[in-house]
Amino acid sequence: MNGQIKFILNGKDVVYAGSAAARLLDVLRDEYGLTGVKCGCKEGECGACAVLLNGQLVNSCMVAMGFVDGSIVLTIEGYKETARFAALDKAFAETAAVQCGYCIPGMVLAAEAVLAENPHPDEATIRSGLSGNLCRCTGYNAIVKAVQAAAEEGAGLW
Amino acid sequence: MKAISESVVKKDHKEKMNGSALYVGDFPTEGMLHGKLVRSPLAHARILSVTLPDLPAGYFYVDKDDVPGENIVHVVQDDSPAFADGEVHYIGEPVGMLVGPDEAVTAQLAGAVHVQYEELPAVLDMEESRVNFFDYHYSRGDTAAAFAEADRIFEETFTTGYQEQAYLETQGMIGVFDASKVSVHGSLQCPYYVHTAVGKVLGAAAAGVQILQDYTGGGFGGKEAFPSFLAAQTAVAAYKVGGRPVRVVFDRREDMEFTSKRHPSKNTYRVAVKDGRITAMDIDVRFNSGAFTTLSPVVLQRGIIAAPGVYNVPNLTVRGRAVKTNTMPTGAFRGFGAPQTFFSVEVLMDHMARALGRDPLEFRREHLVKQGDLTSTSGIYHYPVPLPDMISEVLEMSGYEEKRKQYTAPQTGRYKKGIGLALWFHGAGFTGSGERDFIKAVTAIEKTADGKVEILASNSDIGQGIKTTFAKIVASELGIPYEEILIRNPDTDRVPDSGPTVASRSLMVVGELLRRAAIKLKEEWKDGEAQRVEEHFAEPDFMIPFSLEDFHGDAYPTYAWAASAVEVKVDSLTGVNEILGCWSSFDVGTPIDYNVVVGQMEGGVLQGLGYSSMEQMAYDEKGRIRNNSFSDYIIPTAADVPVLEVQMHVEEYPFGPYGAKGAGELPLVGIPAAFVSAMEQATGKEFSHIPVKAEETLDV
Numbered sequence: 063m064n065g066q067i068k069f070i071l072n073g074k075d076v077v078y079a080g081s082a083a084a085r086l087l088d089v090l091r092d093e094y095g096l097t098g099v100k101c102g103c104k105e106g107e108c109g110a111c112a113v114l115l116n117g118q119l120v121n122s123c124m125v126a127m128g129f130v131d132g133s134i135v136l137t138i139e140g141y142k143e144t145a146r147f148a149a150l151d152k153a154f155a156e157t158a159a160v161q162c163g164y165c166i167p168g169m170v171l172a173a174e175a176v177l178a179e180n181p182h183p184d185e186a187t188i189r190s191g192l193s194g195n196l197c198r199c200t201g202y203n204a205i206v207k208a209v210q211a212a213a214e215e216g217a218g219l220w
Numbered sequence: 221m222k223a224i225s226e227s228v229v230k231k232d233h234k235e236k237m238n239g240s241a242l243y244v245g246d247f248p249t250e251g252m253l254h255g256k257l258v259r260s261p262l263a264h265a266r267i268l269s270v271t272l273p274d275l276p277a278g279y280f281y282v283d284k285d286d287v288p289g290e291n292i293v294h295v296v297q298d299d300s301p302a303f304a305d306g307e308v309h310y311i312g313e314p315v316g317m318l319v320g321p322d323e324a325v326t327a328q329l330a331g332a333v334h335v336q337y338e339e340l341p342a343v344l345d346m347e348e349s350r351v352n353f354f355d356y357h358y359s360r361g362d363t364a365a366a367f368a369e370a371d372r373i374f375e376e377t378f379t380t381g382y383q384e385q386a387y388l389e390t391q392g393m394i395g396v397f398d399a400s401k402v403s404v405h406g407s408l409q410c411p412y413y414v415h416t417a418v419g420k421v422l423g424a425a426a427a428g429v430q431i432l433q434d435y436t437g438g439g440f441g442g443k444e445a446f447p448s449f450l451a452a453q454t455a456v457a458a459y460k461v462g463g464r465p466v467r468v469v470f471d472r473r474e475d476m477e478f479t480s481k482r483h484p485s486k487n488t489y490r491v492a493v494k495d496g497r498i499t500a501m502d503i504d505v506r507f508n509s510g511a512f513t514t515l516s517p518v519v520l521q522r523g524i525i526a527a528p529g530v531y532n533v534p535n536l537t538v539r540g541r542a543v544k545t546n547t548m549p550t551g552a553f554r555g556f557g558a559p560q561t562f563f564s565v566e567v568l569m570d571h572m573a574r575a576l577g578r579d580p581l582e583f584r585r586e587h588l589v590k591q592g593d594l595t596s597t598s599g600i601y602h603y604p605v606p607l608p609d610m611i612s613e614v615l616e617m618s619g620y621e622e623k624r625k626q627y628t629a630p631q632t633g634r635y636k637k638g639i640g641l642a643l644w645f646h647g648a649g650f651t652g653s654g655e656r657d658f659i660k661a662v663t664a665i666e667k668t669a670d671g672k673v674e675i676l677a678s679n680s681d682i683g684q685g686i687k688t689t690f691a692k693i694v695a696s697e698l699g700i701p702y703e704e705i706l707i708r709n710p711d712t713d714r715v716p717d718s719g720p721t722v723a724s725r726s727l728m729v730v731g732e733l734l735r736r737a738a739i740k741l742k743e744e745w746k747d748g749e750a751q752r753v754e755e756h757f758a759e760p761d762f763m764i765p766f767s768l769e770d771f772h773g774d775a776y777p778t779y780a781w782a783a784s785a786v787e788v789k790v791d792s793l794t795g796v797n798e799i800l801g802c803w804s805s806f807d808v809g810t811p812i813d814y815n816v817v818v819g820q821m822e823g824g825v826l827q828g829l830g831y832s833s834m835e836q837m838a839y840d841e842k843g844r845i846r847n848n849s850f851s852d853y854i855i856p857t858a859a860d861v862p863v864l865e866v867q868m869h870v871e872e873y874p875f876g877p878y879g880a881k882g883a884g885e886l887p888l889v890g891i892p893a894a895f896v897s898a899m900e901q902a903t904g905k906e907f908s909h910i911p912v913k914a915e916e917t918l919d920v
Contacts, residue, residue, distance in 0.1 A: 097246035098239020100437075102388050103472040107850035110388055138239035151237055155229045158815035161823065162683030163236025164243065164388040164437030186862070193859040196850065198386050198438050199683045201822030202858040204815070 067131045072140025082128035087111045098138035098167045109195030112168035113137045119175035138167035149216030153208040161199035169195045173209045181220035224878045227815035231687040241435040244392035244406040245469045254323040255457050255468035256330035258316045260308035263342035263546040263843035273332035282457045283316035289423025293452045295445045300512040302421050302452045309511035311844050312478035319457050342546040344843045346508040351544035353513045358771030361535030366500030370492035378564035379909040382837040383482035386855050389437020392469035393450045395458035401428035402455050408447035409439045410720035411678050411710045417448035418455045432711045439682040441552030445515050446480050477848040480551030483507040485560035500535035503527045509542040510549035516542035521651045523557030525775045528596050529565035530643050531587040555889045566642040566893030599764050599774035606871045610783040610805040618785040618803035639787040640897020644890030647776030648882030649725040652766040661757040662716040663733045669750045674706040677718040679726040685816035686726050697738035724882025731877040760875045778873045780886040781807040786894040790902045795914035801863035809873045809881035821866040821887040828891025830856045832910045
């Protein structure tokens with residue numbers, strides 16, 4: 063059905079009037095122009111389209127709009143305004159963790175989800191927390207090190 | 221560490237980190253038409269008729285009859301059609317394209333195009349192929365005599381599978397034809413390859429051809445030749461619809477199934493040994509090219525030149541064939557033919573050492589090439605071969621010797637461990653005389669009157685950091701802050717042809733041209749004036765010219781070197797293997813940016829581990845690829861390899877910028893052999909193929 067799906071998108075109240083069966087991924091990109099949300103597979107396998115839904119990391123290609131009603135959605139476009147992003151940004155820059163960049167918006171939000179749950183994660187926790195987000199470029203070391211560095215230097219933010 | 225190696229914030233960090241970088245799929249779609257390819261469902265068939273569904277206003281069908289120029293996509297040769305002409309040669313071959321304003325409707329209409337076929341016999345297995353697209357031979361010394369005198373002869377056949385590049389961003393292109401000029405932009409590695417291909421299909425219809433690279437979500441070779449096809453098809457569609465942009469972006473399954481991947485191979489080695497020394501190798505290499513030639517000649521050349529590995533083999537006979545089958549045409553993938561042969565020769569070294577009762581590392585050390593020795597093609601290793609030191613580094617990093625000894629003792633219980641090691645090189649830059657005869661790179665630096673400096677080169681940043689390293693070189697020579705140097709995604713209307721983004725050449729070859737251009741600009745610098753300097757490629761004097769006729773001469777000016785150890789743990793109940801660690805020493809000359817280079821090394825190692833252990837792709841009895849999604853073509857995650865350590869060993873190359881050599885491909889090439897060596901120690905079995913599957917490690 064079509065409905066009046068109300069949710070908070072990057073801090074703003076929005077109403078989506080399209081199909082409740084539409085994918086959150088497509089709606090974010092096509093309706094709201096949030097192209098930082100990348101499409102890597104549309105099958106929930108790669109994590110490129112990951113966003114935070116009520117603080118939980120989800121693959122937005124696997125979420126129908128009907129489930130979004132009353133929720134809080136945060137994409138990279140909203141997250142980049144935060145102090146936590148600034149800490150991750152600095153750490154990712156210092157380890158050159160960004161190569162082709164396509165996995166990065168999803169990866170950064172996965173890092174946020176890891177640190178929000180555990181502000182002082184060990185390496186295995188970080189690796190496990192990022193394991194739903196595929197990166198084909200880096201071998202993951204630089205990303206894992208960046209998350210560790212952000213956790214240390216951004217102490218108190220999470 | 222040289223000052224130039226100190227890491228900086230990458231040029232494209234900010235826009236990629238905050239999600240604002242536009243990839244081809246991110247451009248606003250208002251006013252755009254969407255294209256969906258209609259593909260052959262059969263591996264070999266004659267096209268009898270094409271019946272279109274009723275097309276609503278604004279929807280178009282595009283095929284061979286709409287090509288205003290030649291219906292050919294130029295790669296190395298001209299055998300690939302842009303759209304099938306009367307016959308299809310593999311499952312997925314584009315027959316036509318449906319174009320229209322609504323993406324879902326377009327896809328639906330594409331599915332409703334009815335093509336009637338007469339099925340023809342298909343050759344799927346490379347063993348059954350009767351067509352050798354390429355058949356190369358070379359030899360050195362007297363192989364027959366060496367075999368006649370041998371006291372031991374080994375023979376073994378090795379096979380390797382497909383590998384899919386699995387870049388995170390699928391292939392995509394946007395084309396627009398306006399006032400006789402065609403502009404195409406998208407996800408690509410080689411703007412001028414695409415330029416040539418688009419120019420050929422449009423012919424005189426396009427007075428101008430402009431190709432731009434968008435931010436590109438990974439390539440690994442998969443966006444070397446393939447974008448020429450998609451751009452050619454998209455350009456023809458844009459020409460037909462006139463004035464409105466046409467966008468074609470593949471979904472993941474389409475991309476995995478119908479784009480080029482690494483050549484599967486079957487390689488037979490015969491080796492003559494006398495008094496414990498290898499005296500000759502007779503090597504037969506076969507690569508599955510698929511239905512068309514694409515890049516196979518050059519992939520095969522690199523594969524067979526690397527065939528004897530890093531060893532001195534006085535008598536050598538090598539044959540290499542790229543055979544035709546009715547399967548998806550294969551193409552470039554990081555390593556470009558060398559991973560297949562290095563896997564074969566390195567595993568063979570282990571097997572021979574075992575049979576001879578020798579330690580595999582000692583056996584390798586006794587045969588290593590050194591500076592001044594002849595290469596496989598009777599060129600010369602002009603520069604020092606640092607492998608002995610690099611082996612020591614890897615032994616120390618990995619604890620190899622102690623672990624190897626420990627795991628040699630009988631292992632009881634459910635879990636069994638092993639550690640293995642491999643050595644390899646990667647010829648830096650194009651194979652043979654390509655750089656001198658075909659590419660003839662030109663690069664430029666422009667300065668505006670107010671002193672802004674911009675780098676003009678056709679090499680694209682696909683994640684490897686070339687914007688960053690180019691800018692560092694120019695900044696360093698001009699004495700200008702790195703942050704102030706401009707470098708944009710290449711646009712063929714603005715940048716000269718400095719060649720493709722391939723073969724680990726961009727930094728070593730084009731980076732050096734830019735360094736020289738920057739020196740020139742500094743000398744000629746005039747405040748307040750706009751200036752432009754250009755630099756053209758010239759082959760270094762020391763090289764023995766390479767002849768493709770007899771595979772004689774220096775195939776590469778220099779080599780990047782690698783040593784790597786892999787440690788595994790096998791669960792003998794479930795067959796599941798774990799990679800406990802991988803320790804490598806790489807020599808790519810001077811790292812132009814330490815973080816950038818280490819990032820390349822680590823990423824390449826993990827791709828190599830995936831290739832050997834989990835990345836499996838096969839087709840069914842009809843020739844249809846079955847592993848077409850991330851659910852059934854598995855690539856490594858952050859949790860798969862907990863320890864992945866890299867050390868840089870620097871042997872400077874005087875003709876590369878600040879001593880840099882080729883880097884990007886090296887780290888993947890020999891990893892599979894190190895993995896298999898470790899698996900053999902853990903399981904007590906011998907493997908002569910990759911990937912090694914869990915089923916094969918049960919019952920050990």
